[in-house]
Amino acid sequence: MYRSAARRLLPAEICRRTLRLASPTPFSAPIARRAAFSAGPADNPQNHRPDNTVAFNSSPSSDERRNPRATARPKAHWQEEQTRVLQASLGHVIRLGWTEFAMVAGAKEVGVSPSIVGSFPRKEAALVEFFMDDSLQKLIDIIDTKEDLKNLIPSHRVSKLVRIRLEMQAPYISKWHQALGIQAQPLNISTSFKQRAMLVDEIWHAAGDEATNTDWYVKRTVLGGIYSTTELYMLTDNSPDFQDTWAFLDERVRDAFDLKKTLEEVKYLAEAVGAGMGGPVQGFLKKVLQG
Amino acid sequence: MALRSIYRGLRRNDSRLCSYLHSHATSFGFKEVREDEKSQMVGNVFTSVASSYDVMNDLMSGGLHRLWKERLVSKLNPFPGMKHLDVAGGTGDVAFRILDSIHSVAHRALRDSHDDNLLGETQIFVCDINANMLRVGRKRAHDRGLGDDKSLVWVEGDAEKLTFGGASMDGYTIAFGIRNVTHIEKALAEAYRVLKPGGRFLCLELSHVELPIFKDLYDYYSFAVIPKVGELVAGDRESYQYLVESIRRFPKQEKFATMIEEAGFQKVEYENLVGGVVAIHSGLKF
Numbered sequence: 001m002y003r004s005a006a007r008r009l010l011p012a013e014i015c016r017r018t019l020r021l022a023s024p025t026p027f028s029a030p031i032a033r034r035a036a037f038s039a040g041p042a043d044n045p046q047n048h049r050p051d052n053t054v055a056f057n058s059s060p061s062s063d064e065r066r067n068p069r070a071t072a073r074p075k076a077h078w079q080e081e082q083t084r085v086l087q088a089s090l091g092h093v094i095r096l097g098w099t100e101f102a103m104v105a106g107a108k109e110v111g112v113s114p115s116i117v118g119s120f121p122r123k124e125a126a127l128v129e130f131f132m133d134d135s136l137q138k139l140i141d142i143i144d145t146k147e148d149l150k151n152l153i154p155s156h157r158v159s160k161l162v163r164i165r166l167e168m169q170a171p172y173i174s175k176w177h178q179a180l181g182i183q184a185q186p187l188n189i190s191t192s193f194k195q196r197a198m199l200v201d202e203i204w205h206a207a208g209d210e211a212t213n214t215d216w217y218v219k220r221t222v223l224g225g226i227y228s229t230t231e232l233y234m235l236t237d238n239s240p241d242f243q244d245t246w247a248f249l250d251e252r253v254r255d256a257f258d259l260k261k262t263l264e265e266v267k268y269l270a271e272a273v274g275a276g277m278g279g280p281v282q283g284f285l286k287k288v289l290q291g
Numbered sequence: 292m293a294l295r296s297i298y299r300g301l302r303r304n305d306s307r308l309c310s311y312l313h314s315h316a317t318s319f320g321f322k323e324v325r326e327d328e329k330s331q332m333v334g335n336v337f338t339s340v341a342s343s344y345d346v347m348n349d350l351m352s353g354g355l356h357r358l359w360k361e362r363l364v365s366k367l368n369p370f371p372g373m374k375h376l377d378v379a380g381g382t383g384d385v386a387f388r389i390l391d392s393i394h395s396v397a398h399r400a401l402r403d404s405h406d407d408n409l410l411g412e413t414q415i416f417v418c419d420i421n422a423n424m425l426r427v428g429r430k431r432a433h434d435r436g437l438g439d440d441k442s443l444v445w446v447e448g449d450a451e452k453l454t455f456g457g458a459s460m461d462g463y464t465i466a467f468g469i470r471n472v473t474h475i476e477k478a479l480a481e482a483y484r485v486l487k488p489g490g491r492f493l494c495l496e497l498s499h500v501e502l503p504i505f506k507d508l509y510d511y512y513s514f515a516v517i518p519k520v521g522e523l524v525a526g527d528r529e530s531y532q533y534l535v536e537s538i539r540r541f542p543k544q545e546k547f548a549t550m551i552e553e554a555g556f557q558k559v560e561y562e563n564l565v566g567g568v569v570a571i572h573s574g575l576k577f
Contacts (some may be wrong), residue, residue: 078557078575081489104370112489115461117366119491119575143559 065164082120082286084110086130098124098178125188128179132195135168143206155257157207159250162227163273165199166249171241177235200224222259226252316473326473333471334421336530337381341423343525344382345431350520356384359569363495364388366562366571367462371396372409376460376485378419378450378478379468381424383431383443385495389415389464390412390442406443411441416455418448451477458487466495470541479554486576491576492556497538498547498563498570505566544570 089106096102100123104114120126142164143149149157169176183192200223229252235243274285316326324332340347348356363385369375369392375388378389393413419425425445432438448454450465450472463482472478482492500506521531542550544561547570551559556574563570 078577081577085489094337100368100370107489113461113487113491114370114489115373115487115491116489116575117370119573123368148444 081110081112082116083130085112085116086127087134089127090131090134090172092245093120093127093175097175098128098182100124103127122187124182125185125191128182129188129191129195131172131179132199135165136195136199138168139165139199140202143202149206154207155253158203158223159253161203162223162230162253164247164250165203165227166230166245167242169231169234173234176231180231182283196224196227201226203227222256270281293506313340315475315540315542316538318540319539320533322536329473333473333558334439336533337471338423338529340525340530341381341427342423344424344427345384347521347525347531350524355565359495359564359571360388362385362564363466363493363571364392364466366573367464367491367493369393369396369462372412373461374414374416374459375462375464376416376418376453376455378453378463378482379471380418380464380466381419381421381428383417383428385464385466386415386417386428386433386443387432387437387462390437390440408461413442413503414444415442416444416446416507418446418450419574420447422447438484451481453481453485455485457484458490460485460490461487462491462493464493464495467497469494469496470537475542476550478556479551479556483555483576486553488577490576492551492572492574494547494551494572496547496570498541498567499539499543500567502566509568544572548572 027236085103085107087106088109089103091109092102092105096105098116101118103120103123103126107116108115115216119125139161143161149160172179182188197220200220204219204223230245230249233248234242237245239245316329317323319329319332337344352359363440367375367389368502369389371393373389373393375386375389377389380386390413393410395486417425417428420430425447429438429445432440432443437443444455450468453476463486465478465482469475479492483531486492517535518528518532521534525531526575541547544563544567548559548561551572552572554574559572559574561570
């Protein structure tokens with residue numbers, strides 16, 4: 001269920017086929033304008049709320065179709081341009097941080113005027129959110145293509161998926177604390193929470209979870225906690241290839257899977273102790289439970 | 292301040308738009324004038340108010356116009372090395388703010404030689420049709436110590452027929468000016484022409500208030516108070532009468548946004564400030 005929601009909100013394939021705006025034909029234009037050559041629906045994605053359009057853009061589509069009859073560049077849709085700029089900006093993040101300077105550098109690299117940076121609703125947050133969506137999309141692709149995941153037991157599967165996802169952040173680790181700070185700002189917190197929720201849901205789904213009761217929330221919360229703590233641990237890990245982080249992760253996942261067993265064991269233990277203590281205790285307990 | 296951003300769909304309003312624009316071209320406030328006369332009459336207004344323009348702005352808006360211009364510049368998000376055009380920017384308010392913003396950004400940025408060169412490449416063009424307004428602007432620049440700053444270039448020109456080359460500007464702003472242009476669509480088309488791909492168009496303009504009680508208060512203030520203040524301070528009641536009337540004749544926010552789209556801009560949106568007294572329209576060119 002959530003998988004389809006993820007697909008709907010991160011329209012990777014859909015974005016490529018969709019919505020080249022029909023080029024507006026101004027009635028007094030001195031410049032000749034070519035009508036758009038794609039048959040997209042005439043109206044804008046009006047159902048997109050402003051803060052969503054940037055957050056849920058996919059990786060850049062390379063569908064700049066060459067119209068053989070045209071001599072000028074095809075008229076680019078602004079969302080594609082924004083995505084291209086954000087994609088290019090990621091390359092500058094290591095040097096310049098998750099800041100508007102990285103976005104300006106990205107825009108220059110792509111050949112678009114850096115003024116476009118002003119059109120992103122929350123600037124740096126747009127870059128971080130783009131990265132989160134892009135990484136989630138890559139994770140989904142890996143899940144779809146990697147067959148050997150099915151051979152692992154659930155706890156190992158979860159562990160492996162979290163590791164794959166965190167490894168995507170490894171190149172940016174020196175500046176990742178900045179991104180975390182940006183995500184924690186009040187304006188950005190709801191979007192970052194949603195993105196993390198989707199990520200955690202995706203991982204559980206891939207681990208073969210079919211729970212339909214309150215377990216669903218417990219599992220997501222627990223995995224959310226594991227993911228966040230591992231992410232933070234990674235920030236200060238200096239071991240080669242983050243080995244310490246993966247060891248930490250395995251421990252936490254094992255604890256979480258053991259938790260269920262542990263809770264049951266605690267229940268049995270309490271019952272055994274109660275039985276062993278004999279009559280007076282049981283009488284007391286009965287009165288407490290009835291009263 | 293109530294802030295609201297609205298996304299635009301593409302609509303076809305051609306025939307109604309034609310008649311609307313024709314009416315703007317021949318309206319001087321609530322009076323009807325010939326198209327070729329309008330430009331002259333507006334010119335006279337600004338020649339007359341130029342010297343007290345800034346004082347009157349402060350009085351009429353209670354100092355709020357400064358906040359509005361700050362908001363405009365923060366939306367623009369200037370960067371070092373930017374080529375910017377401020378049209379109808381006579382007395383230089385917006386241009387000074389952009390320059391200050393760029394200098395403060397450059398201080399915050401990583402200091403390396405590349406950035407220093409970029410700072411030198413920054414150019415803010417202030418274009419105005421009225422030489423008197425430009426004169427006041429140059430004087431204010433001089434008083435601020437920006438008299439010899441190579442980044443600030445004062446150009447006399449017509450918004451409907453700019454002398455700048457195509458795709459040469461990163462940003463285009465017009466603050467409280469587009470109302471006075473005879474043919475709005477020509478100004479928008481020119482804006483589209485001079486902007487580079489990725490360039491932003493921003494328009495700050497007095498707009499329409501729809502909130503029930505506030506609208507009446509605003510109307511009373513506009514028609515009873517402002518011309519009176521104009522008479523007392525600037526000695527020119529007619530010019531300020533023209534001002535408040537021309538605000539009412541200007542297209543509403545949605546209509547103006549459609550016009551901007553028709554000129555070719557994408558991602559056209561607007562933000563109402565003070566319940567609609569002022570609106571900032573923005574668009575992207577690709």
